[in-house]
Amino acid sequence: MTALVIDDSRLARAELRHLLQAFVDVEVVGEARHADEARTQIQALQPDVLFLDIHMPGQSGFELLASLEAAPHVIFTTAYDEYALRAFEANALDYLVKPVMEARLATALEKARARLVAPAAPTAPEPAVLPLTAQDQVFVKDGERCWFVRLADVKLFEINGSYTQIYFENHRPLIPRTLQHLETRLDPKVFFRANRQQIINLKWVESIEPWFSNTLKIKLREGPEVEVSRKQSVQFRELLSL
CATH class of the missing domain: 3.40.50.2300 (Response regulator)
Structure with a gap:
């Protein structure tokens, strides 16, 4: 070994x-x-x-x-x-x-x-896991505090150290999940990976403006501004264009 x-x-x-x-x-x-x-x-x-x-x-x-x-x-x-x-x-x-x-x-x-x-045993294909919809509710626990949150109310997922921070209402709890894991569970029609650090809820976008080097800057309603990476800016334009 x-x-x-x-x-x-x-x-x-x-x-x-x-x-x-x-x-x-x-x-x-x-x-x-x-x-x-x-x-x-x-x-x-x-x-x-x-x-x-x-x-x-x-x-x-x-x-x-x-x-x-x-x-x-x-x-x-x-x-x-x-x-x-x-x-x-x-x-x-x-x-x-x-x-x-x-x-x-x-x-x-x-x-x-x-x-x-151990020999690799043949396994039956796992059933596909359907993405959570915006109307689904998820359980969130941070320390002694707990919430049952509707995903439509989540504005932003953001890397914070070894955790991911969730923005909803006036709360900012941390959960032990990676953005890669969250991407597999979230509806891509609603949640967009803006950069390596952040996933945004498109329903909370207030404004979009051109930014440096052909990138975009997005302002979330009642939330922060998010800079979209160059690669994801291209994907964002393709996703939301006619």
């Missing part, structure tokens, strides 16, 4: 390498300090498993995974325990909280071995 260790801390990488020496079937083929370095290493080394930190300079571990067309198996290694649910939603094999204990590491590696040697 080949492994790539991704962590911005040199001491954390060295400690994990030391722990992995106890497992003779594991070969650490490389290290990376941040997402850009990791992408290069993943492409060049094609490791079986990533030992991946979450908080790193530049992009987080979740953002790195979202940027990959195909990712190796992932074992998260982090000093924070609050991202465990999101990690397993990203199909992680395991979630190890630093300092990593050898017994927990052994359990995680067992999961990796089982996944790597």
Whole structure:
């Protein structure tokens, strides 16, 4: 089993390498300090498993995974325990909280071995998941506060650190979802990906004006202004033109 260790801390990488020496079937083929370095290493080394930190300079571990067309198996290694649910939603094999204990590491590696040697069983195609309509209501929880929100009332979804912030009424809760995930669930006739950071509700557009380099700037009713990327500006014009 080949492994790539991704962590911005040199001491954390060295400690994990030391722990992995106890497992003779594991070969650490490389290290990376941040997402850009990791992408290069993943492409060049094609490791079986990533030992991946979450908080790193530049992009987080979740953002790195979202940027990959195909990712190796992932074992998260982090000093924070609050991202465990999101990690397993990203199909992680395991979630190890630093300092990593050898017994927990052994359990995680067992999961990796089982996944790597298991034959690919034929599976029936999953039924297509229909997009949520603007009239659908969704449950939103942020800390101790909860809402049942009609999607038509949501003006904007915006990346905020490792979370996505939802704009509705005067509320701005955070949810542990990526924009990529939300795009698969939202009706593309209503919700538009304006740029890498934001999805807007077209029903809340108040005004549109030309912006720099043939891009657009959109003002949302009772909401912020959103700059549309050059690529998405082209798509926006095509989408809404006769």
